[in-house]
Amino acid sequence: MLGAAFIQLALWMREQYFCTVYDAMRVMLPAGLWFSLKDCWRIAPEVDQEAAYKAAGSDLLAQKLVEMLFANHGWAELGKIRMAFGTADPGPALRMLAQKGVIVQEASAARGVNDKSQQIAVLVMDPGEAMAALASKRKRAPLQYAVGEALCAMGEVSAKELCYFTGASMSTLKSLERQGILALSKQEVYRRPSLPEVEQAEVVTVTLNAEQQMAYESLLELTKAGNGAAALLYGVTGSGKTQIYLKLIQALLEKGKTALVMVPEIALTPQLMRIFSAHFGHEVAILHSSLSSGERCDEWKRICRGEAKVVVGTRSAVFAPLPDLGIIIIDEEQEPSYKSGQNPRYHAREVARYRCYKAGALLLLGSATPSVHTMYHARRGEYSLVSLRRRFNEQGLPQVTVVDMREELRRGNGGCISAELAQRLWQTVERGEQAILFLNRRGAHRMVSCGECGEAPTCPRCSVHLTYHSANRRLMCHYCGFSQPLPERCPVCGGLLNFVGAGTQKVEEELQGLMPGVSVLRMDADTISATHSHEKLLKQFQKEKIPILLGTQMVAKGLDFENVTLVGAISADQTLYTGDIYAGERTFSLLAQVAGRAGRGNKVGQAIIQTLTPDHEVIQCAARQDYDSFYRQEIMLREIRDLPPCNDMFVFCASGLEETAVLQACLCLRENVTMAMSQGIYAGVPYRLLGPAAAPVAKVNDRYRYRLILNAKNTKNMRQLTAHLLRQAQTDKKNRGVALFADVNPVE
Numbered sequence: 001m002l003g004a005a006f007i008q009l010a011l012w013m014r015e016q017y018f019c020t021v022y023d024a025m026r027v028m029l030p031a032g033l034w035f036s037l038k039d040c041w042r043i044a045p046e047v048d049q050e051a052a053y054k055a056a057g058s059d060l061l062a063q064k065l066v067e068m069l070f071a072n073h074g075w076a077e078l079g080k081i082r083m084a085f086g087t088a089d090p091g092p093a094l095r096m097l098a099q100k101g102v103i104v105q106e107a108s109a110a111r112g113v114n115d116k117s118q119q120i121a122v123l124v125m126d127p128g129e130a131m132a133a134l135a136s137k138r139k140r141a142p143l144q145y146a147v148g149e150a151l152c153a154m155g156e157v158s159a160k161e162l163c164y165f166t167g168a169s170m171s172t173l174k175s176l177e178r179q180g181i182l183a184l185s186k187q188e189v190y191r192r193p194s195l196p197e198v199e200q201a202e203v204v205t206v207t208l209n210a211e212q213q214m215a216y217e218s219l220l221e222l223t224k225a226g227n228g229a230a231a232l233l234y235g236v237t238g239s240g241k242t243q244i245y246l247k248l249i250q251a252l253l254e255k256g257k258t259a260l261v262m263v264p265e266i267a268l269t270p271q272l273m274r275i276f277s278a279h280f281g282h283e284v285a286i287l288h289s290s291l292s293s294g295e296r297c298d299e300w301k302r303i304c305r306g307e308a309k310v311v312v313g314t315r316s317a318v319f320a321p322l323p324d325l326g327i328i329i330i331d332e333e334q335e336p337s338y339k340s341g342q343n344p345r346y347h348a349r350e351v352a353r354y355r356c357y358k359a360g361a362l363l364l365l366g367s368a369t370p371s372v373h374t375m376y377h378a379r380r381g382e383y384s385l386v387s388l389r390r391r392f393n394e395q396g397l398p399q400v401t402v403v404d405m406r407e408e409l410r411r412g413n414g415g416c417i418s419a420e421l422a423q424r425l426w427q428t429v430e431r432g433e434q435a436i437l438f439l440n441r442r443g444a445h446r447m448v449s450c451g452e453c454g455e456a457p458t459c460p461r462c463s464v465h466l467t468y469h470s471a472n473r474r475l476m477c478h479y480c481g482f483s484q485p486l487p488e489r490c491p492v493c494g495g496l497l498n499f500v501g502a503g504t505q506k507v508e509e510e511l512q513g514l515m516p517g518v519s520v521l522r523m524d525a526d527t528i529s530a531t532h533s534h535e536k537l538l539k540q541f542q543k544e545k546i547p548i549l550l551g552t553q554m555v556a557k558g559l560d561f562e563n564v565t566l567v568g569a570i571s572a573d574q575t576l577y578t579g580d581i582y583a584g585e586r587t588f589s590l591l592a593q594v595a596g597r598a599g600r601g602n603k604v605g606q607a608i609i610q611t612l613t614p615d616h617e618v619i620q621c622a623a624r625q626d627y628d629s630f631y632r633q634e635i636m637l638r639e640i641r642d643l644p645p646c647n648d649m650f651v652f653c654a655s656g657l658e659e660t661a662v663l664q665a666c667l668c669l670r671e672n673v674t675m676a677m678s679q680g681i682y683a684g685v686p687y688r689l690l691g692p693a694a695a696p697v698a699k700v701n702d703r704y705r706y707r708l709i710l711n712a713k714n715t716k717n718m719r720q721l722t723a724h725l726l727r728q729a730q731t732d733k734k735n736r737g738v739a740l741f742a743d744v745n746p747v748e
Contacts, residue, residue: 018723018742019344028319030296040106042075047102055100061093119159120187127152130181143168191294206246215386216244228357232378233366235388237596241366245329246279257326260311264335266290267554270535272312280310287313318348325359328352332557334371334589336747345743369589372634376645398598398605400623404614415510416502421568421608422514428566429547435566437550438594439504442524444470446501450490463699470505480701523551556594562601568608569594581643584618588630591622644745648714650722651746656738659704665735666692666706672725687712
């Protein structure tokens with residue numbers, strides 16, 4: 001199913017991401033196409049039922065096994081045999097019958113999802129002749145006549161629909177088949193995901209303003225070059241990047257090319273799908289993890305067969321088998337979700353760059369807050385840089401107010417909502433407009449602690465405090481899923497418990513107290529459960545004009561609601577002091593993006609940023625929507641600290657059930673790295689080695705985690721050395737029970 005181009009891609013991924021070719025190929029295919037091998041037992045050829053029972057003798061289990069196999073057409077999977085035997089072990093009976101030559105063991109391959117098909121009824125003679133042949137049956141067999149009449153009008157139709165509309169049964173159709181009037185055949189049917197409803201008003205011709213037109217023409221020229229170019233479309237929030245995407249795709253479709261559009265979150269897919277469906281209809285396919293295995297498999301087949309020309313999807317959609325690829329668009333390219341956290345640990349941007357280079361297509365990275373990595377390469381001339389400095393409707397950017405929460409505390413307000421934000425919320429609701437509130441923490445409270453002894457409940461399997469969820473009054477771990485009821489008092493000393501750090505549930509409760517009667521819609525991982533519920537919640541917010549949408553980072557980007565005029569960022573600095581090297585970049589992006597959700601229509605937007613550190617450079621740059629100043633400060637810090645993108649970072653990770661063994665594996669790996677970097681072609685290569693040190697969360701699900709960090713340029717020689725050291729550590733008997741892997745420039 002995968003051609004030479006994807007085999008080359010798998011070989012490239014093996015060298016880049018320290019995985020096997022099998023791992024690379026596996027991630028390219030939808031799970032429904034994977035084959036699994038299963039052990040089966042079959043009655044041997046020329047062994048009849050009488051001989052089989054004779055061989056079983058008085059052994060009751062052997063008799064039961066023979067009976068089961070003959071009842072199942074002579075064979076059965078080992079798993080089903082074990083289920084049928086319950087607590088009894090079928091092993092002795094299997095071995096005994098196998099030794100006597102009654103049964104043989106085989107391996108069968110089964111696909112994860114089978115093709116869906118339906119029966120089609122096709123008229124096989126001239127309509128006039130068919131009606132003449134059925135004329136005598138008009139009164140004697142009215143159902144046969146009705147089927148023939150319907151089929152003469154349509155020629156070919158689903159057998160199920162034909163029976164439904166005529167009241168006939170399949171036996172009637174089979175009777176007509178025997179008479180030679182129609183033929184029944186099977187036809188594959190695609191399982192399509194439900195697409196968003198498209199209103200007629202949304203089907204409009206894309207019209208660009210002068211700035212958009214200049215950007216479009218520049219990018220169109222790059223597509224004509226056919227040399228695998230890459231470009232960054234850097235446009236402020238609401239500048240109309242999506243309209244440029246549509247125009248470019250339309251131009252490429254007219255040339256017989258195809259297009260791939262990627263988004264970081266499933267929550268963004270419905271809005272984008274609605275837009276693309278309005279313009280390209282059934283030529284659009286969708287790929288993301290919320291689809292069923294059958295839907296994902298069938299969408300993949302549509303793409304592979306050239307029936308879908310435009311694909312919209314999340315990270316794994318980068319492997320969509322589009323023929324004649326013309327462009328790959330990565331929207332909100334700064335998002336860390338484009339980097340896989342599982343083997344193979346690929347970055348969709350890098351895979352897309354490789355595919356575009358090989359296909360002579362354009363890679364277009366779009367963002368209002370580009371990643372430092374992408375802007376660094378754009379300013380070095382490796383990517384073309386195209387900018388949009390104004391909103392497409394000529395509206396100004398939101399007016400941003402920074403609220404110092406320390407002052408709120410001094411005034412006696414210990415809640416999550418400042419007086420300024422509460423007042424603006426009331427004004428917004430009274431005007432019939434809507435607001436979005438952003439807090440990047442779900443649950444009610446980050447943790448609980450005893451006011452007497454300071455004891456704070458922690459997860460028994462992970463090195464984190466348990467988060468309190470008020471909806472079910474339980475303490476929960478967001479890493480392994482462990483939960484326990486909230487104790488009435490401290491289990492250690494019996495003291496009263498204090499609640500620390502607010503989450504979305506706590507903010508929802510506070511809003512209900514501050515604004516009684518005002519509807520609040522909460523959108524986080526606890527409210528998103530069923531398939532497509534992202535879409536349902538967002539549609540409910542838009543259609544029902546719910547005054548306030550409260551959520552985590554899934555409400556911070558990509559959403560476009562004309563009636564939203566106020567945005568509030570609660571606890572804006574909580575991601576700023578995590579110790580992550582990307583903390584500043586991530587905080588700036590989230591704040592600038594969420595502020596950009598306001599005022600996207602014809603009304604003026606406002607944004608409130610609540611923080612305990614209002615003078616921090618990142619907060620100030622985000623408030624001014626000043627990406628250029630933020631970038632200058634951030635790249636200077638990266639250069640001083642020799643961090644990506646100025647240098648590369650190879651991270652060796654080890655995990656296991658025994659902390660001592662994990663740490664010992666890292667120490668041994670460090671010795672091997674130091675020795676290798678002093679010899680041969682690596683001698684004199686500048687590098688810096690840090691660790692081993694525990695991961696930020698040292699234990700997850702009873703597994704301890706340690707890391708070793710090697711700062712060096714990402715060259716072919718360094719990747720080969722990394723792969724060699726990794727294989728050496730993995731095959732070392734001392735590291736038995738320890739899992740090891742390597743990653744380049746991780747985003748977490």
